[in-house]
Each structure stands twice: as structure tokens, then as C-alpha cells.
Amino acid sequence: MSHYVVIGAGQAGASLVAKLRSAGFDGEITLIGAEPAPPYQRPPLSKKFLLGEMEEARLYLRPADWYETQNIRLLTDTRVVEIDPAAHRVLLSGDEPLAYDKLALCAGADPRQLPSAMGGGLQGVLTMRDLNDAGRMAPLMQPGRHVLVVGGGYIGLEAAAVAAKKGLKVTLIEAAQRILGRVAAEETADYFRELHRAHGVEVIENVGLERLTGTEAVEGAVLADGRELKVDFVITGIGIAPATILASAAGLAIDNGIAVDAHCRTSAEDVFAAGDCASFPWGEGRIRLESVGNAIDMGEAAALAMLGSDEPYRPKPWFWSDQYECKLQIAGLNTGYDRVVVRDGGAARSHWYYRGGQLIAVDAMNDPRGYMIGKRLIEAGKTADPAVVGNASADLKALLTA
Incomplete structure (x- = not known):
């Protein structure tokens, strides 16, 4: 019986295994996730979940017992430490080998961190990417506290909106000339700048962060123009990087993520990739899409490719953001x-x-x-x-x- 292994229990991995079953695959499926929780939605973490309007169980993409009823082996709180494409084997934490017939990499992406030299290692310097991040951030969201948001992309703006709604004093800084500089037109940036200012957020553009101050925990920030702020904690939203360490160590081609062809196939035989970690052909170049929509669609396309489909992946990009x-x-x-x-x-x-x-x-x-x-x-x-x-x-x- 064929054994398909999927590394990464996020939106792409969960969509992929569901599609394998709905498309008729009756072999063994193992879905491996590094987090203790079963696959869950990430977008509500920085919105309804942090606002206390959604409990953890409602984040789950499927009921916890769905995987058992579908005969899918779900390994949570488990890390893959090595991929061996030649031997068709992965090595799990604890030195447990796991053989596969086909493998899919849906490892997602990791938030970029502030360098330690800038104070990135201080307590109270947070990112917003997973349940653990949300759990660390929630108790800090107390009215009257001052939070510094570093980064004026959609993640930073969403975090600023939640903090403002919860009654915090919010300062958002963007090193580039304006917020949303990489992803939206000036007209859209103007709209959201005024929206945030109308809710009391101080938006500072064209000014970067020089360093954070404090001994063990963050106490303040020095901006590139010399301004000094006293802050209670910091949220960084300075982008994400595709999770490629395992793939790179295994010798797979990397090009702004794990490089796949139009059928989600990597450079290694019987190894596929989908979601935030994968780049695919687009026009005359390559592209990597960081979105729930792409994770779902590409995960399903990878599943069909693993089953032998020759239909190329044709993305239909769509995104969303909720602010106030x-x-x-x-x-x-x-x-x-x-x-x-x-x-x-x-x-x-x-x-x-x-x-x-x-x-x-x-x-x-x-x-x-x-x-x-x-x-x-x-x-x-x-x-x-x-x-x-x-x-x-x-x-x-x-x-x-x-």
C-alpha cells in the first residue's frame, strides 16, 4: 500500500490531505505538524482570537476526530529533522525514520525577527504567526499600555487595529516612505493611514527603528530620527521567510522558496511542495504567494499531481484583511x-x-x-x-x- 507523507499541518497541508481522500486515494497518509494543535486557521489569530471573540476550538479547520475517521495519521508536536529523497525517507525528532512513496512539503513560512543587536531578543518583543504567539500576546493587551508596532504591512496594521480596539496606546513605525509600500497603491495606503489615525494610532512613516532598549525586557525604543519612546511591548511585522531549511539540506532547488514546476513537483523525484514555502512559474519568472487562498488551491493541486494529474496549477490570487x-x-x-x-x-x-x-x-x-x-x-x-x-x-x- 502506498504511503504519502505531508510535512506541515497548516492550511496547505490540511487541504492537501483532504483532497487526497476526496479524490479517492485509499493508501496511507501521514500529516506531520510541529505544533501541539491540529491544523487551524491563522488569519483570525491577529483579529477575532486576540480580541477574545473566538475560542481555540473554533480555529480548527476540521474537528479533531476527523483525521481518525478519514484514516489519516496526524502527528502533532512532531518535527522533521531530515529528508532523504534518495532513500524516500524522512527522519522525525527522536530519530524515528518514516518511509514514504511520495512526499509533500507544506512547511509554510517563518516571521522575520529583529536582530539581537537591535534588541530583538528582549522579553516583550513579539511576532504574530501562530497560537503560541497569540497566547503570549493576549495578556499584554491591556488598556492604557503603550505598544510599538514595527512594520506597516498588513500584519502590522492588523495588530495595530486590534491593540487600538482594546484601548492601548499604539505607535506604528514604517521605515519605508509609506505604509503598504510593497503591496498596495498610494490610494490604498492613504485610506488605511487615515483609518488608523481616526482610531488614535500614531502612524510614523519614513522612520526606521534604531534599537530597542531595556535589560531583560523591552522598556523603550530609539527611532532612526533620534526620537525615544517608552513602550510596554513591541509587535514586529517585518515580513516572513519561506521555510526551506529541510529542503535545502536535502539538495532541493531553492528559488525564493522551494522551487516547483507547474505541477507542484520539486527537483527531487516524488517530492512535491505547496503553500507559503513554495515558488512556482508565473509569466516569464517565478512567484510565491503568501495567502490562505493560495495555500488551499495549491495544496489541492499538489494532491492531484501526487495522484498523477497533468493539470497545471493556475492560481487565482485573492487576499483579505480586517481592520476596525x-x-x-x-x-x-x-x-x-x-x-x-x-x-x-x-x-x-x-x-x-x-x-x-x-x-x-x-x-x-x-x-x-x-x-x-x-x-x-x-x-x-x-x-x-x-x-x-x-x-x-x-x-x-x-x-x-x-
């Missing part, structure tokens, strides 16, 4: 945009990205209709008349039949 009363939904990828058209419907607002006259992405703030229509147009390879998009009284639905 605003739900941001993003469709497409805005790489290389040369024009942004703003659709201002008051409470509902959307920003439409074009490249060479072609619609490539949409940022929709409390505008689910604009998001859905933009997403359908992008996936169909159609564009949208900028004159219609920019006219808030025009019916967007007409664009679908244009």
Missing part, C-alpha cells in the same frame, strides 16, 4: 501597474489597478460587489472601462457583459 469596521478584499496581483482608478461610493470604496489598459487587480474596502465583479473580470482575462469604474453611480455589473 473595514473589510478589505483584494483580487489579482497589482505587479507592474501603471494606473489606478478610484471608485468612491462613500462607505464602499475600491481601487482598480491597470497595466497597459488591462485590469489586473482590485482593492475593495467594504465593497463586496466591486470585489466580486473585479475578480470575475480578472479571472476571465477581461478588462473594465475606467470611465465606468470611476463613476460611482454606474452599474458595475454591465462590465461583465461588455
Whole structure:
């Protein structure tokens, strides 16, 4: 009987094993996770879970007994220390060898840490990536405390929103010229900057962190412009790095993550990869998508490829972020945009990205209709008349039949 092993019990790994079973695979499946908990959703950690609006059990992607009923061996609190593609074997913590017929790497990504020389090793310097992070952060979220958020991407902005809602004094710093500099247009950055300031967050842009101060625990921060802040704790949101250590040590090709082909196959025979840890062909280059949507879709595509499908993976990028009363939904990828058209419907607002006259992405703030229509147009390879998009009284639905 064939044995398929999946390393990484996050969204990609959980989606992959579920797809194996639903597609008819009746061999052995082992899903290995480093955390004690079964596979769970990560996005609510920095939102509803931290706000106390969601308990841990509701985070679980499947009931804990689902894996047993599906005859999937779930190994939690278990680490893989070595992969041997030639021998078709992995070595688990405790020196337990595990043979496989096919292997999938869904190891995700790790948050980038502040260097120790900048105070990154002090107590009270936190990241937000997993349940352990949320557990350490929750008791610190007390009204009146001062938190410094380092990084003005979506993770930093979401953490700032939760802290502000819980009554903390929040200062957010971004070393680049503006927040969301790598991922969104100025129009979107302007929207969220004003949203945060309206909720009392101090947003400081174009100023980096010089160092954190304190002996054992963080007590303050010195900014690059000389300003000194007294803070109670720090949340860093300075990006993530794909988890490639095991793959690299095993000799797999690495290119901004574990390099896979259009069928999620790595450079090693019978080894596949999916999710945040994997980069795949996109246009004339490669891309790695850090999103729940990609983890689900790519995990399922990898499962089918492991079963012999020759259908290439075709991503349909979509993302979201919840901040205060605003739900941001993003469709497409805005790489290389040369024009942004703003659709201002008051409470509902959307920003439409074009490249060479072609619609490539949409940022929709409390505008689910604009998001859905933009997403359908992008996936169909159609564009949208900028004159219609920019006219808030025009019916967007007409664009679908244009």
C-alpha cells in the first residue's frame, strides 16, 4: 500500500490531505505538524482570537476526530529533522525514520525577527504567526499600555487595529516612505493611514527603528530620527521567510522558496511542495504567494499531481484583511501597474489597478460587489472601462457583459 507523507499541518497541508481522500486515494497518509494543535486557521489569530471573540476550538479547520475517521495519521508536536529523497525517507525528532512513496512539503513560512543587536531578543518583543504567539500576546493587551508596532504591512496594521480596539496606546513605525509600500497603491495606503489615525494610532512613516532598549525586557525604543519612546511591548511585522531549511539540506532547488514546476513537483523525484514555502512559474519568472487562498488551491493541486494529474496549477490570487469596521478584499496581483482608478461610493470604496489598459487587480474596502465583479473580470482575462469604474453611480455589473 502506498504511503504519502505531508510535512506541515497548516492550511496547505490540511487541504492537501483532504483532497487526497476526496479524490479517492485509499493508501496511507501521514500529516506531520510541529505544533501541539491540529491544523487551524491563522488569519483570525491577529483579529477575532486576540480580541477574545473566538475560542481555540473554533480555529480548527476540521474537528479533531476527523483525521481518525478519514484514516489519516496526524502527528502533532512532531518535527522533521531530515529528508532523504534518495532513500524516500524522512527522519522525525527522536530519530524515528518514516518511509514514504511520495512526499509533500507544506512547511509554510517563518516571521522575520529583529536582530539581537537591535534588541530583538528582549522579553516583550513579539511576532504574530501562530497560537503560541497569540497566547503570549493576549495578556499584554491591556488598556492604557503603550505598544510599538514595527512594520506597516498588513500584519502590522492588523495588530495595530486590534491593540487600538482594546484601548492601548499604539505607535506604528514604517521605515519605508509609506505604509503598504510593497503591496498596495498610494490610494490604498492613504485610506488605511487615515483609518488608523481616526482610531488614535500614531502612524510614523519614513522612520526606521534604531534599537530597542531595556535589560531583560523591552522598556523603550530609539527611532532612526533620534526620537525615544517608552513602550510596554513591541509587535514586529517585518515580513516572513519561506521555510526551506529541510529542503535545502536535502539538495532541493531553492528559488525564493522551494522551487516547483507547474505541477507542484520539486527537483527531487516524488517530492512535491505547496503553500507559503513554495515558488512556482508565473509569466516569464517565478512567484510565491503568501495567502490562505493560495495555500488551499495549491495544496489541492499538489494532491492531484501526487495522484498523477497533468493539470497545471493556475492560481487565482485573492487576499483579505480586517481592520476596525473595514473589510478589505483584494483580487489579482497589482505587479507592474501603471494606473489606478478610484471608485468612491462613500462607505464602499475600491481601487482598480491597470497595466497597459488591462485590469489586473482590485482593492475593495467594504465593497463586496466591486470585489466580486473585479475578480470575475480578472479571472476571465477581461478588462473594465475606467470611465465606468470611476463613476460611482454606474452599474458595475454591465462590465461583465461588455
